[in-house]
Amino acid sequence: MGVEIKIEHLTKSFGKSLIWKDVSLTVPAGEICVMLGPSGTGKSVLLKTIIGLLKPDEGKVIIEGVDIASCPEKELYEIRKLFGVLFQDGAMFGSMNLYDNVAFPLREHTKKSESEIRNIVMEKMDLVGLLGAEDKLPGEISGGMRKRAGLARALVLDPEIVLFDEPDSGLDPVRTSFLNQLIIDLNAQIDATFLIVTHDINTARTVPDNIGLLYHKHLAMFGPREMLLSSEEPVVRQFLNAQRVGPIGMSEEKDADELEAEKDQELPPLPPIPLQQEPSSGIPRKSQRPPGQWCAENGVTPPPGSFAPNMSMAPGA
Numbered sequence: 001m002g003v004e005i006k007i008e009h010l011t012k013s014f015g016k017s018l019i020w021k022d023v024s025l026t027v028p029a030g031e032i033c034v035m036l037g038p039s040g041t042g043k044s045v046l047l048k049t050i051i052g053l054l055k056p057d058e059g060k061v062i063i064e065g066v067d068i069a070s071c072p073e074k075e076l077y078e079i080r081k082l083f084g085v086l087f088q089d090g091a092m093f094g095s096m097n098l099y100d101n102v103a104f105p106l107r108e109h110t111k112k113s114e115s116e117i118r119n120i121v122m123e124k125m126d127l128v129g130l131l132g133a134e135d136k137l138p139g140e141i142s143g144g145m146r147k148r149a150g151l152a153r154a155l156v157l158d159p160e161i162v163l164f165d166e167p168d169s170g171l172d173p174v175r176t177s178f179l180n181q182l183i184i185d186l187n188a189q190i191d192a193t194f195l196i197v198t199h200d201i202n203t204a205r206t207v208p209d210n211i212g213l214l215y216h217k218h219l220a221m222f223g224p225r226e227m228l229l230s231s232e233e234p235v236v237r238q239f240l241n242a243q244r245v246g247p248i249g250m251s252e253e254k255d256a257d258e259l260e261a262e263k264d265q266e267l268p269p270l271p272p273i274p275l276q277q278e279p280s281s282g283i284p285r286k287s288q289r290p291p292g293q294w295c296a297e298n299g300v301t302p303p304p305g306s307f308a309p310n311m312s313m314a315p316g317a
């Protein structure tokens with residue numbers, strides 16, 4: 001049923017350079033969360049800290065009651081077995097075919113026989129739609145296929161948590177859409193907790209249960225998708241609607257003169273909130289909430305036209 005990720009007051013710097021400070025959030029078990037933020041705000045650093053590859057200066061990352069920021073290496077090794085990670089480029093070994101790449105974690109971390117490994121590898125290759133491509137080398141297939149192979153490898157140890165570092169980078173919009181459907185379908189099937197770092201606004205608007213936004217060395221907001229998509233908070237509103245007007249400039253923050261110059265500019269109204277993408281089976285995911293539920297429970301009037309069927313694309317996406 002997936003495992004909760006609880007982050008408490010996390011701070012990370014490299015030397016004198018602060019990346020983010022006092023980040024606290026909970027990714028509920030089995031849910032899908034998207035983490036957004038302008039380039040360089042430390043999204044990848046956050047993923048690496050969650051899996052214990054980087055140590056925070058302060059704070060805790062609690063997985064199954066263990067603080068992986070401070071636990072001994074041996075415990076960390078065990079906790080890491082709960083994770084599957086899809087790296088940006090799929091991180092395939094170029095000289096191994098897809099079968100051996102996907103089998104790699106099983107051969108490294110388990111004592112399974114080759115016939116057991118074969119069953120698992122073929123099952124995961126099937127899950128990501130790559131049956132028949134086992135003999136291909138990573139260099140012989142498209143970027144989209146490499147991502148799917150990376151995803152198959154991330155799934156072979158039956159993870160409770162899957163971290164995705166920009167799964168859509170380098171993919172065209174159609175492939176991104178297929179990959180998003182695969183992510184939703186996988187979540188419905190395996191019930192693991194998914195945390196996705198992405199720059200794709202359409203993904204952020206339609207895929208997750210929760211959205212976080214890192215900006216200016218802190219977590220600007222984290223909460224249910226409907227909360228952020230109906231938010232008037234300037235940074236959240238600007239980022240989730242890909243607008244130029246707002247506090248975020250070309251290189252992080254705009255200065256006082258730039259903000260003064262645009263202070264009388266009227267912001268376009270918030271676009272309608274799209275329906276959340278559903279599993280292709282038509283059976284809702286366990287953590288899926290009915291459209292409009294968060295808004296109704298919190299007395300928020302969603303923008304006109306929200307939750308209309310067939311309205312799943314973000315403006316400009």
Ligand SMILES: Nc1ncnc2c1ncn2[C@@H]1O[C@H](COP(=O)(O)OP(=O)(O)OP(=O)(O)O)[C@@H](O)[C@H]1O
Binds near residue numbers: 037041
């Ligand atoms: N091991 C490291 N040592 C020193 N600085 C690092 C290290 N890893 C990351 N950084 C710095 O941390 C900052 C955040 O990097 P990170 O890759 O997490 O950003 P990001 O939000 O994922 O960016 P992007 O959206 O462009 O991928 C950058 O300035 C980067 O140079």
